[in-house]
Amino acid sequence: MAEDEPPRQAGEGKTSKKRKKVRDPEAEETAKRLKRGPAVDLKSITDKKLKGKLKRTEAVFASSQKKAAQINEWLLPASAGTLEAEGIERTWNFKQEAIVQAVDVSAAAKAFDLSLPELGPYNLTFTRNGRYMLLGGRLGHLALMDWQRSHLVCEVQVKEAVRDVAFLHNETFFAAAQKKYVYIYDKRGLEVHCLRDYTDVHALDFLPHHFLLTSIGEHGVLRYQDTSTGHIVAQHKTKLGPCDVMRHNPHNGVTLLGHSRGCVTMWTPNLTTAAVKMLCHKGPVKALALDPSGTYLATAGVDSQIKVWDVRMLRPLHAYYSHAPVTHMDISQRGLLAVGYGRKVQVWQDALRSKAQSPYLTHHLPEGVLETFRFCPFEDVLGIGHSAGISTMLVPGAGEPNFDTFVANPFQTVKQRQQQEVVALLDKLQPDTIVLDPDTIGRVRKEPADVARERRSEETAANAARLAAMRREAEAKAKMKGKNKPSRRHRKKQSNIIEDRKPTIKERQKEEATRKKEAAQKKAETAIPEDAPRAVRRFYKQ
Amino acid sequence: MKVKVISRSEEEYTRERTSDLRKVQRNYDPLLHPFEKAKEYTRALNAAKLDRVFAKPFLAALPHDDGVTCLARNPKLVNSIVAGAADGDIRIWDIPQKRTLRRLVGHTAAVKGISFAPDGETCVSASTDATVKLWKVPYAPFEAGVVQDDAEAVFEFQGKNAFRGIDHHWDRSAFATAGAAVDIWDHSRSEPVQSFTWGSDTVTSVRFNPAEPDVFASTGSDRSIALYDLRRATPLRKVVMQTRSNALAWNPLEPFNFTAANEDCCLYTFDMRKLESALGVHKDFVSAVMDVDYSPTGREFVAGSYDRSLRIFSVSGGHSREVYTTKRMQRVFAVRFSGDATYVFSGSDDMNVRCWKAKASEQLGVRLPREKHKQAYNDALLERYKHMPEVKRIVRHRHLPAAIYRASKMRRAVTDSDKRKLQRRIDHSAPGSIVVKPERKKKILAQVE
Numbered sequence: 001m002a003e004d005e006p007p008r009q010a011g012e013g014k015t016s017k018k019r020k021k022v023r024d025p026e027a028e029e030t031a032k033r034l035k036r037g038p039a040v041d042l043k044s045i046t047d048k049k050l051k052g053k054l055k056r057t058e059a060v061f062a063s064s065q066k067k068a069a070q071i072n073e074w075l076l077p078a079s080a081g082t083l084e085a086e087g088i089e090r091t092w093n094f095k096q097e098a099i100v101q102a103v104d105v106s107a108a109a110k111a112f113d114l115s116l117p118e119l120g121p122y123n124l125t126f127t128r129n130g131r132y133m134l135l136g137g138r139l140g141h142l143a144l145m146d147w148q149r150s151h152l153v154c155e156v157q158v159k160e161a162v163r164d165v166a167f168l169h170n171e172t173f174f175a176a177a178q179k180k181y182v183y184i185y186d187k188r189g190l191e192v193h194c195l196r197d198y199t200d201v202h203a204l205d206f207l208p209h210h211f212l213l214t215s216i217g218e219h220g221v222l223r224y225q226d227t228s229t230g231h232i233v234a235q236h237k238t239k240l241g242p243c244d245v246m247r248h249n250p251h252n253g254v255t256l257l258g259h260s261r262g263c264v265t266m267w268t269p270n271l272t273t274a275a276v277k278m279l280c281h282k283g284p285v286k287a288l289a290l291d292p293s294g295t296y297l298a299t300a301g302v303d304s305q306i307k308v309w310d311v312r313m314l315r316p317l318h319a320y321y322s323h324a325p326v327t328h329m330d331i332s333q334r335g336l337l338a339v340g341y342g343r344k345v346q347v348w349q350d351a352l353r354s355k356a357q358s359p360y361l362t363h364h365l366p367e368g369v370l371e372t373f374r375f376c377p378f379e380d381v382l383g384i385g386h387s388a389g390i391s392t393m394l395v396p397g398a399g400e401p402n403f404d405t406f407v408a409n410p411f412q413t414v415k416q417r418q419q420q421e422v423v424a425l426l427d428k429l430q431p432d433t434i435v436l437d438p439d440t441i442g443r444v445r446k447e448p449a450d451v452a453r454e455r456r457s458e459e460t461a462a463n464a465a466r467l468a469a470m471r472r473e474a475e476a477k478a479k480m481k482g483k484n485k486p487s488r489r490h491r492k493k494q495s496n497i498i499e500d501r502k503p504t505i506k507e508r509q510k511e512e513a514t515r516k517k518e519a520a521q522k523k524a525e526t527a528i529p530e531d532a533p534r535a536v537r538r539f540y541k542q
Numbered sequence: 543m544k545v546k547v548i549s550r551s552e553e554e555y556t557r558e559r560t561s562d563l564r565k566v567q568r569n570y571d572p573l574l575h576p577f578e579k580a581k582e583y584t585r586a587l588n589a590a591k592l593d594r595v596f597a598k599p600f601l602a603a604l605p606h607d608d609g610v611t612c613l614a615r616n617p618k619l620v621n622s623i624v625a626g627a628a629d630g631d632i633r634i635w636d637i638p639q640k641r642t643l644r645r646l647v648g649h650t651a652a653v654k655g656i657s658f659a660p661d662g663e664t665c666v667s668a669s670t671d672a673t674v675k676l677w678k679v680p681y682a683p684f685e686a687g688v689v690q691d692d693a694e695a696v697f698e699f700q701g702k703n704a705f706r707g708i709d710h711h712w713d714r715s716a717f718a719t720a721g722a723a724v725d726i727w728d729h730s731r732s733e734p735v736q737s738f739t740w741g742s743d744t745v746t747s748v749r750f751n752p753a754e755p756d757v758f759a760s761t762g763s764d765r766s767i768a769l770y771d772l773r774r775a776t777p778l779r780k781v782v783m784q785t786r787s788n789a790l791a792w793n794p795l796e797p798f799n800f801t802a803a804n805e806d807c808c809l810y811t812f813d814m815r816k817l818e819s820a821l822g823v824h825k826d827f828v829s830a831v832m833d834v835d836y837s838p839t840g841r842e843f844v845a846g847s848y849d850r851s852l853r854i855f856s857v858s859g860g861h862s863r864e865v866y867t868t869k870r871m872q873r874v875f876a877v878r879f880s881g882d883a884t885y886v887f888s889g890s891d892d893m894n895v896r897c898w899k900a901k902a903s904e905q906l907g908v909r910l911p912r913e914k915h916k917q918a919y920n921d922a923l924l925e926r927y928k929h930m931p932e933v934k935r936i937v938r939h940r941h942l943p944a945a946i947y948r949a950s951k952m953r954r955a956v957t958d959s960d961k962r963k964l965q966r967r968i969d970h971s972a973p974g975s976i977v978v979k980p981e982r983k984k985k986i987l988a989q990v991e
Contacts, residue, residue: 034571036578082545083545102543110547394547404567407574411552416564429577430584433577438579442930
């Protein structure tokens with residue numbers, strides 16, 4: 001692009017004919033992500049056949065990544081939302097009303113308030129494609145609605161306390177953690193299952209690729225249940241008390257729990273203890289949030305700190321101080337961090353990779369105290385559940401503008417939904433593929449030569465020892481053949497064999513006596529003098 | 543303030559009429575597609591399992607009146623095969639209809655070899671009754687109807703001794719027979735035009751080279767494989783092995799390579815230019831290998847053995863990729879690949895010619911492009927993940943009859959113990975005192991010119 005090039009000076013030397021492609025920084029980043037890591041080093045390979053094969057595969061990879069990068073750069077239909085402040089304006093000063101007035105009608109319709117003051121603070125969650133919203137009021141009000149078209153799919157009053165709600169693989173099923181048990185409902189509002197193994201559940205979560213419903217509650221038991229087969233895959237006793245903060249890492253499927261002693265633990269169904277235990281805060285952890293690439297973890301504790309961690313290296317990156325302890329957090333698809341406490345919601349942009357100085361947007365709830373909030377996938381909307389109902393807030397630039405039809409389609413028809421369910425079940429991942437580093441699947445685990453050698457030598461030594469023991473036993477048995485008669489045993493008892501053992505016993509007795517004498521002497525030496533005052537007596541070693 | 547929020551119009555993302563295709567958006571950003579490796583592995587596992595579920599290779603059994611001793615493929619017709627039986631009965635089979643088109647009656651003893659002339663309309667058959675008969679095989683497709691006896695051979699060549707094998711020349715109207723010696727005949731002569739002998743042992747089979755029409759190879763009961771050239775008076779060279787080879791096949795796409803089916807349950811692939819070492823040893827059978835034939839693709843071959851099984855090997859592999867057995871199939875004496883490399887035929891002692899699929903789980907017939915794409919994807923997944931233990935276990939799994947399973951276990955125990963003992967001898971002797979012959983040279987005794 002001509003305006004970006006520095007003005008060429010005459011006589012500067014040979015100017016290159018090729019113009020450097022100036023790419024959109026986001027497109028650059030996506031292209032880098034598409035590379036999925038460095039290429040194989042072909043120079044170190046001596047086997048010609050293998051080298052040729054790898055060269056061809058690398059060429060195929062490179063061409064496919066180039067194509068995907070080009071498609072992503074040129075062929076995607078939509079672009080992300082933006083909010084720019086002009087002049088001395090600052091983005092955090094913009095009120096929601098002003099933003100709603102400035103956008104087009106269909107986008108403005110996405111910001112609404114549902115006033116439901118009677119049935120308690122509301123929990124809310126969205127489906128993976130962002131089309132359906134599930135509300136769960138504390139006093140038992142469950143409602144499933146297509147929120148963009150203001151269409152209520154089902155509504156049911158369960159007459160029990162509802163602590164948390166979660167969608168299963170699509171909008172046809174959802175789970176509600178009620179007073180005693182967890183219930184699964186159909187999209188018609190009919191109760192389909194009552195999961196009696198789950199008692200006093202505080203938080204529910206669903207891993208979509210593994211079809212695992214996770215729950216944690218009063219007893220601190222983390223349960224994984226496969227919702228396609230109905231088996232309970234794993235039950236882990238966290239032994240860290242009641243817990244109600246649970247999130248899963250979308251990159252590797254690991255479940256993160258925030259505990260009241262300030263630590264965050266990471267769990268997989270395969271290990272009975274936590275895979276990772278991190279001490280994050282002084283005091284209970286109130287909120288957790290993970291970004292979709294599984295790189296950053298944001299934690300909030302009662303010590304009014306928000307800490308950002310690198311989850312892959314388990315290192316702290318930044319720490320922010322808030323005026324009051326933050327009670328809820330969420331991270332959107334494009335990395336915007338939303339924090340909330342009381343009646344305030346703040347959205348921060350670029351707060352994870354680098355330390356941000358000021359928020360991006362703020363919102364003050366007109367009515368009700370904050371209960372929960374979630375970003376809607378593929379939309380620039382933050383859904384807030386509070387004690388007076390539901391509100392939505394427009395957050396430009398939060399959602400991913402271009403969805404993939406075969407992953408999550410907001411305009412899904414019934415047939416497409418059925419197809420996707422079948423494909424998802426066919427592609428269902430087994431719970432033992434949940435590992436901290438998902439790249440290890442399919443890798444060859446190289447064992448260092450000395451470790452292998454040691455292991456082999458240990459094996460041979462153990463085998464030799466076992467064989468020797470067996471041989472000795474066999475010999476002893478052979479020796480004992482015909483020699484273990486009762487008369488012989490009786491004779492041995494009467495003989496002087498006992499005499500032979502006597503010296504060792506006598507020796508031991510002598511040793512005991514000398515030891516006791518020494519101990520008595522020592523005690524006499526270190527005895528406390530009788531004129532020492534009582535306060536001083538503890539300094540004399542006994 | 544400049545603000546823009548995502549707002550999608552329904553029309554843009556949905557179709558207008560039901561006759562339109564549904565719109566599809568793709569975003570290849572890896573953030574939207576997590577668990578790539580795990581998903582691919584799961585799909586590879588599912589592909590391996592489905593492969594085994596759909597592995598139903600047996601298609602048809604075509605009955606004869608006596609054990610089938612030889613098979614021949616018509617180079618011009620893909621849908622027919624000619625089979626010769628031990629009672630002298632030769633039948634031309636129409637595979638799709640599973641019926642006999644013609645019965646070539648004439649031989650009084652077992653038919654040992656059948657071969658087609660390059661035009662596909664004439665075939666010659668050699669039998670143990672010391673005759674070679676020339677038959678006319680019409681090209682036009684036959685109408686449905688009753689089996690017709692074609693009793694008359696067009697020409698009959700009388701020989702002195704029983705014939706063991708026959709192969710037709712690719713260019714001329716000449717053919718070579720194997721018996722007491724290798725005889726070269728012409729269609730118009732009643733006596734052999736040329737004769738090659740080397741030693742006094744019988745020659746069991748002859749095969750012409752697919753690229754060089756005047757070069758051919760033969761296997762003899764003196765445990766040798768000999769190379770000949772029609773333009774010379776004497777045979778070219780001979781490689782003597784430890785055990786006898788029963789049959790031979792040239793690789794159609796690498797015509798300097800041939801594979802010999804040996805009595806010691808292995809097949810040996812040789813380069814004819816360098817006979818002192820085999821290119822590869824293919825081991826999986828537990829009894830003598832009776833016949834071998836290459837696929838027209840030149841990448842794999844099929845072999846049938848005395849142990850009632852037939853196996854398909856890859857040219858570069860040492861072990862078979864597929865094994866076909868049936869309780870009803872007895873000793874396999876003849877095998878052929880079909881002309882389009884999709885089917886494999888086996889002629890066995892239980893008087894049947896069996897037709898099998900070369901790729902057991904292949905879906906035959908016309909496939910939709912999406913099915914083809916899915917199949918290609920599954921094959922690529924299996925290729926990538928075939929080393930993973932779970933996938934390998936499923937891909938390799940084949941049901942074997944108890945006799946073959948037990949025999950192969952015993953052979954493995956024997957070879958393992960031999961290897962162990964050899965290793966110990968090497969470990970406890972002076973270094974370099976024990977010379978180990980490589981496997982490819984072990985069974986070759988000598989090369990003679």
